[in-house]
Amino acid sequence: MIQLMDLQKRFKQIEAVKGVSFQVNQGEIFGLLGENGAGKTTTLRMLATMLQPTGGTALLGGFDIVREPERVRGQIGILFGGEMGLYDRLTARENIQYFAELNDMRRTDINDRISYLAKMLDMEEYLDRRVGKFSKGMKQKVAIARSIVHNPQIMLFDEPTSGLDVTSARVVHEFIRSCKDEGKTIILSSHSMKEVEKLCDRVGIIHRGSMVELGTIEDLKKKYGNDDLEEVFMKLVGDNHEA
Numbered sequence: 001m002i003q004l005m006d007l008q009k010r011f012k013q014i015e016a017v018k019g020v021s022f023q024v025n026q027g028e029i030f031g032l033l034g035e036n037g038a039g040k041t042t043t044l045r046m047l048a049t050m051l052q053p054t055g056g057t058a059l060l061g062g063f064d065i066v067r068e069p070e071r072v073r074g075q076i077g078i079l080f081g082g083e084m085g086l087y088d089r090l091t092a093r094e095n096i097q098y099f100a101e102l103n104d105m106r107r108t109d110i111n112d113r114i115s116y117l118a119k120m121l122d123m124e125e126y127l128d129r130r131v132g133k134f135s136k137g138m139k140q141k142v143a144i145a146r147s148i149v150h151n152p153q154i155m156l157f158d159e160p161t162s163g164l165d166v167t168s169a170r171v172v173h174e175f176i177r178s179c180k181d182e183g184k185t186i187i188l189s190s191h192s193m194k195e196v197e198k199l200c201d202r203v204g205i206i207h208r209g210s211m212v213e214l215g216t217i218e219d220l221k222k223k224y225g226n227d228d229l230e231e232v233f234m235k236l237v238g239d240n241h242e243a
C-alpha cells in the first residue's frame with residue numbers, strides 16, 4: 001500500500017507540491033494526471049526517496065520515506081520515462097546485475113532472475129551487448145528488467161511511454177498490467193488520457209501542486225457530466241479555472 005500524508009516540496013520560492021494526501025491500495029493502478037509543471041515528477045521523486053520532502057511524508061509498504069528511506073528503496077521499482085539512467089559502457093546484463101547487487105540480491109538468484117526476465121521481455125539477443133548503441137525501445141526493456149529484478153511490491157512509473165513508438169509503448173503497457181496481475185501497488189503519471197483510461201483504476205488530477213480531484217474515471221465522468229476524460233481534465237485545469 002502507498003499512503004501520502006500532506007506531502008510537500010518547496011524549491012526556494014516555488015511550492016511544487018502543496019500538501020498532497022491520498023492512498024493507493026494493493027493491486028491498484030493509480031493515475032496521476034496534471035499539466036506540465038503540476039508537480040507529478042516531484043511527487044514521484046519524493047516517493048522514490050530521490051528527493052527529501054519539505055513537509056509531510058508517505059508510507060510505502062509500511063515504511064516511511066523520511067525515516068526509513070533505505071527500507072523503502074527495497075520495496076519499490078522505478079521506471080521513469082525521460083532519464084533511464086543506464087550505464088552506456090555496461091552491457092544490458094551488467095546494468096541489471098549492478099542494480100540487483102545494490103539491492104543485496106544473491107549472485108545465483110540474480111543470474112536466474114536475469115535469464116527469466118530476458119526471456120520474458122524478448123531481449124536475450126542483446127543481453128550481452130553494451131547499451132550505449134541501443135535504440136530507445138531496447139533501452140526501455142533494460143530499464144523495465146532493472147525495475148523489477150528485485151521483485152518489488154510497489155511500482156512507480158513517471159511517463160513511462162514518453163518518446164516510445166506504438167510497439168514499444170505496448171510493451172510497457174503490458175508490463176504495467178502484468179505488475180497489476182501480480183498484485184503490485186502502482187502509481188503511473190501520464191499525459192495520455194488514453195493510457196490512463198486503459199490502465200488506471202483511479203486517477204488523481206494535480207494542478208499547481210494540489211490535488212484538485214480524485215476518483216474512478218467513471219466517477220469523474222459522471223460528476224462532470226462528460227464522457228470525455230480530456231474535457232473533464234480541461235474543466236479542472238484549463239486556463240479559465242480559478243486556482
Ligand SMILES: Nc1ncnc2c1ncn2[C@@H]1O[C@H](COP(=O)(O)OP(=O)(O)OP(=O)(O)O)[C@@H](O)[C@H]1O
Nearest residue numbers: 011014015016034035036037038039040041042043
Ligand atoms: N530541482 C528543482 N529545482 C527547482 N524547481 C524545481 C525542481 N524540480 C521541479 N521544480 C519545479 O517544480 C514544479 C513542478 O515540477 P514537476 O517536474 O514536478 O512537474 P510535472 O508535473 O512532472 O511536469 P511535466 O508534466 O512537465 O513533467 C515546476 O514549477 C518545476 O519548475
Ligand SMILES: [Mg+2]
Nearest residue numbers: 040041042158
Ligand atoms: Mg514530470
